[in-house]
Amino acid sequence: MSNKVHLGHTARKRFGQNFLTDQGVISSIVGAIAPDNNHVMVEIGPGLGALTEPVADMIDNLTVVELDRDLVKRLQYHPILKDKLTIHQGDALQFDFGQLQQPGKKMKVFGNLPYNISTPLMFHLFEFAEQIETMHFMLQKEVVLRLSASPGTKAYGRLTVMAQYYCQVVPVLEVPPTSFTPAPKVDSAVIRLLPYEVKPWPCKNVDVLRHLVTTAFNMRRKTLRNNLKTLLSDDDFTTLEIDSSLRPEQISVPQYVAMANMLCDKKD
Numbered sequence: 001m002s003n004k005v006h007l008g009h010t011a012r013k014r015f016g017q018n019f020l021t022d023q024g025v026i027s028s029i030v031g032a033i034a035p036d037n038n039h040v041m042v043e044i045g046p047g048l049g050a051l052t053e054p055v056a057d058m059i060d061n062l063t064v065v066e067l068d069r070d071l072v073k074r075l076q077y078h079p080i081l082k083d084k085l086t087i088h089q090g091d092a093l094q095f096d097f098g099q100l101q102q103p104g105k106k107m108k109v110f111g112n113l114p115y116n117i118s119t120p121l122m123f124h125l126f127e128f129a130e131q132i133e134t135m136h137f138m139l140q141k142e143v144v145l146r147l148s149a150s151p152g153t154k155a156y157g158r159l160t161v162m163a164q165y166y167c168q169v170v171p172v173l174e175v176p177p178t179s180f181t182p183a184p185k186v187d188s189a190v191i192r193l194l195p196y197e198v199k200p201w202p203c204k205n206v207d208v209l210r211h212l213v214t215t216a217f218n219m220r221r222k223t224l225r226n227n228l229k230t231l232l233s234d235d236d237f238t239t240l241e242i243d244s245s246l247r248p249e250q251i252s253v254p255q256y257v258a259m260a261n262m263l264c265d266k267k268d
């Protein structure tokens, strides 16, 4: 299964290569992305071009970031794509997406992501949220559930809080394993992330928020008071009107931002 050949390419498991082959799913994703020339269009992991070809067909230029050198070579010599693509060979986790921004143009970023790096990749992309208009990603369904979770649910965690701090999160489509070659072992889903132009809950220092949220979710079964005892006092929780006997997954995004802002004030 892991080394199944598709279009003459042997799929590499270590690069999370599950190629989309379902034309109905491909059309739905391209429709959701709504490619246009008013944005810098960016694809992560173009692979054999399942999304790349229909998207490039609709626009003048598409920037792609692909780790697999063999796939990059195929794209470089692709009869139709080669003139439309700006290809960056490398690791999307290390890639400076900020360098792609053009005056007056935000980015639309999309991809059927390698599932083995999807969570760190989300955190990396949040750093560029202000320069991005929309993101559409195929992910493991479990990650989509985490991104869109509500407080008080099992899926609600560090990824949820940070995603919903930066973006409006909209699940788009569920996709079965049979839509890929080779078929992944898990269900998949497409998510739309819309970074806020004006954040509903502005945070004074996002590094402080990130640290606080990581610390709060260190031990999910412990109370907020216990997990955050080195950062916030009982008096702080009283001032914020937050019940510190709750567990981290019961605390809303605006409550996390309020705690981070209080920490910033204490440091000043």
Ligand code: SAM
Residues within 6 Å of the ligand: 015, 016, 017, 018, 019, 020, 021, 044, 045, 046, 047, 048, 049, 050, 051, 065, 066, 067, 068, 071, 090, 091, 092, 093, 111, 112, 113, 114, 115, 117
């Ligand atoms: N877009 C294609 C499709 O839908 O059929 C391929 C999707 S496949 C799930 C993931 C793609 O991401 C592969 O082309 C793989 O080589 C590439 N990839 C894996 N790790 C990567 C990384 N760290 N940075 C950039 N691309 C990566």
